[in-house]
Amino acid sequence: MGPLIGSVFQYTEYDVMSSMAKIAPTFFAHARSTPDKQAVWCEGVTANYQELAQLVCRWSNAMASNGVKRGDHIGVILPNSIEFVALMLVAADLGVVLVPLNTSLIPAAVHRAFEVAEVKHVVSTAVLLQALLALNSGLNFSMVDGLWLSVDEVIDGDTVRDVRLLAELLQDVPLDAQPLNAALEEDALILTMTSGSTGDPKPIILTQRTKFNRAIAAIELYGISEQDKTLAATPLYHSLAERLVLIPLLTGGTSVLMSKFSSIAWLQCVAEHAVTFTIAVSSQLKQIAEELASNADACDIASLRCIVSSSALLDSSVKADLLTKFDCEFHECYGASEIAIASNLDGVSARAKLQSVGIAAPDVDVKIIGKNDEVLPIGLAGEIVCKTAMLFGGYYKRPDLTQAVMCGEYFRTGDMGKLDEDGFLYYLGRTKDIIISGGINIYPADIEVVINAYASVMESAAFAFPDERLGEVVAVAIVPVNKPEFDLRQLRFHCCERLADFQQPRKFFVVDELPKNGMGKLMKFQLVKTFATKG
Amino acid sequence: MHNDIRLFVLGLLEKKSRLPKGFDDAGDFIKAGIIDSMGIIKFILELESRFDIEITEADIESEKFRSVQGLVEMISLKIATGVA
Numbered sequence: 001m002g003p004l005i006g007s008v009f010q011y012t013e014y015d016v017m018s019s020m021a022k023i024a025p026t027f028f029a030h031a032r033s034t035p036d037k038q039a040v041w042c043e044g045v046t047a048n049y050q051e052l053a054q055l056v057c058r059w060s061n062a063m064a065s066n067g068v069k070r071g072d073h074i075g076v077i078l079p080n081s082i083e084f085v086a087l088m089l090v091a092a093d094l095g096v097v098l099v100p101l102n103t104s105l106i107p108a109a110v111h112r113a114f115e116v117a118e119v120k121h122v123v124s125t126a127v128l129l130q131a132l133l134a135l136n137s138g139l140n141f142s143m144v145d146g147l148w149l150s151v152d153e154v155i156d157g158d159t160v161r162d163v164r165l166l167a168e169l170l171q172d173v174p175l176d177a178q179p180l181n182a183a184l185e186e187d188a189l190i191l192t193m194t195s196g197s198t199g200d201p202k203p204i205i206l207t208q209r210t211k212f213n214r215a216i217a218a219i220e221l222y223g224i225s226e227q228d229k230t231l232a233a234t235p236l237y238h239s240l241a242e243r244l245v246l247i248p249l250l251t252g253g254t255s256v257l258m259s260k261f262s263s264i265a266w267l268q269c270v271a272e273h274a275v276t277f278t279i280a281v282s283s284q285l286k287q288i289a290e291e292l293a294s295n296a297d298a299c300d301i302a303s304l305r306c307i308v309s310s311s312a313l314l315d316s317s318v319k320a321d322l323l324t325k326f327d328c329e330f331h332e333c334y335g336a337s338e339i340a341i342a343s344n345l346d347g348v349s350a351r352a353k354l355q356s357v358g359i360a361a362p363d364v365d366v367k368i369i370g371k372n373d374e375v376l377p378i379g380l381a382g383e384i385v386c387k388t389a390m391l392f393g394g395y396y397k398r399p400d401l402t403q404a405v406m407c408g409e410y411f412r413t414g415d416m417g418k419l420d421e422d423g424f425l426y427y428l429g430r431t432k433d434i435i436i437s438g439g440i441n442i443y444p445a446d447i448e449v450v451i452n453a454y455a456s457v458m459e460s461a462a463f464a465f466p467d468e469r470l471g472e473v474v475a476v477a478i479v480p481v482n483k484p485e486f487d488l489r490q491l492r493f494h495c496c497e498r499l500a501d502f503q504q505p506r507k508f509f510v511v512d513e514l515p516k517n518g519m520g521k522l523m524k525f526q527l528v529k530t531f532a533t534k535g
Numbered sequence: 536m537h538n539d540i541r542l543f544v545l546g547l548l549e550k551k552s553r554l555p556k557g558f559d560d561a562g563d564f565i566k567a568g569i570i571d572s573m574g575i576i577k578f579i580l581e582l583e584s585r586f587d588i589e590i591t592e593a594d595i596e597s598e599k600f601r602s603v604q605g606l607v608e609m610i611s612l613k614i615a616t617g618v619a
Binding site for chain 1: 546549550552556565567569571573577578581584
């Protein structure tokens with residue numbers, strides 16, 4: 001058992017109530033035992049455990065007395081900040097469900113996500129709310145009829161909803177407000193937005209138990225203690241950063257949270273805060289390795305004890321390079337939003353099995369299945385399926401989709417792979433139609449819906465295009481209505497207005513027709529083969 | 536006009552991220568990660584669309600394309616000389 005488990009169960013009031021959620025009580029236990037210890041740093045702002053706990057308690061009580069009830073859904077459009085960290089703990093205490101959204105989504109996409117996720121309240125910043133609630137946006141947010149909260153400033157000008165200010169809400173709550181302890185383990189804590197094949201949002205339910213189990217699994221796998229300073233350098237609307245913030249707060253350690261990533265800023269942050277542990281997106285690590293190669297003397301990364309690569313697989317050459325550059329424990333993990341970590345490759349094994357993504361993580365069972373769901377023998381390629389305690393709680397209100405991705409108790413990853421005789425897993429490719437750019441999942445259907453709506457386009461297909469920096473970027477093949485008169489620049493403005501920044505296509509190929517089989521089905525692999533290898 | 540451009544650029548940056556303490560018009564928004572490789576395409580298109588200009592590869596690689604002050608100068612010049 002890791003150090004966390006001991007500290008959780010010395011608080012007997014939680015021990016006897018096994019169905020009570022554990023995230024908030026565990027954090028508050030650390031706040032009681034080490035009130036003066038630094039809990040979180042974010043871009044020059046710090047909070048110790050006492051200060052963070054006080055903010056969480058007051059915010060939680062303020063929400064409750066302003067009509068926010070256990071089970072309510074809260075739309076969250078926030079940059080990485082101490083307020084976002086506190087809000088996660090407020091949700092864990094109050095039993096509400098956060099629906100974190102990418103801050104670059106256009107207002108219409110936010111509106112759609114709020115509808116699908118049945119958002120009742122919203123927490124954001126003045127700048128982002130002003131853009132969302134502009135009178136001329138043509139969007140009606142009447143379905144979001146609860147509390148609208150700005151965490152920083154009052155909004156200038158008129159908006160379609162009244163927005164309260166967090167500071168004003170907190171004024172009515174005493175400084176010694178206590179936790180509400182209203183949440184149960186089975187309560188949803190986060191709805192993570194993904195997209196289905198039709199481009200409709202498909203929220204993933206992550207319960208309090210799942211989020212807790214995922215943090216514990218990482219704590220045990222990477223041997224994290226209260227001594228560690230854990231860096232999160234990805235947006236908090238992703239489950240990776242959420243886990244990276246919960247890990248220190250559940251172990252009594254320190255969270256170091258960057259608001260935006262750049263390789264230089266990351267290296268400065270590691271040096272300045274003596275960061276000991278982080279999980280980074282593989283494309284970030286690649287940029288960091290490049291920075292280290294050109295500027296090694298100026299970078300002090302001696303504090304790093306353990307570093308993990310996540311979200312997209314590393315090229316073997318980059319992996320080998322990183323193993324020489326980081327003189328610390330190095331892991332690569334393979335997984336998915338629905339299951340968190342499936343396999344782990346440690347640095348020692350990586351040297352012997354460079355092509356592998358490691359062995360199944362503790363308490364995870366990995367199998368390879370064939371077309372008829374039969375378990376395949378060692379060495380044969382098939383779909384990777386996983387059984388794990390970190391499993392998601394299903395797709396929100398889509399039991400049909402949830403059932404479709406399960407094979408008994410095993411989650412179908414949609415990835416192809418094989419196992420070797422030592423239990424090492426090899427990733428061989430993807431069967432799901434998805435583009436992974438800088439660690440962010442992008443759904444081609446989301447792009448195609450927008451491009452096909454443009455009057456000069458007859459049809460289109462979005463696909464993954466290899467990219468040095470981001471791993472993959474969005475490419476689009478377009479069949480125009482009238483090819484000689486087609487204006488690509490105007491289409492790009494159309495995409496700019498209707499797609500978020502991470503969804504913007506980088507490569508456009510204007511073609512006469514899309515490759516289709518005899519049944520008229522699009523053969524996307526042909527596009528990839530034709531264009532994605534030419535550059 | 537300079538001030539309109541400046542406010543528009545600042546507005547785009549603020550939508551991406553809270554600006555770091557002490558960030559001013561000479562601050563490097565690329566180095567600070569406010570505009571990263573993920574966000575740069577939309578950032579460029581928003582500038583092109585708003586000011587009816589074209590931003591080239593060379594513009595993106597220039598020193599001016601790193602600060603609010605530099606961008607204001609670059610965009611003002613493009614508007615004044617009708618380079619679109």
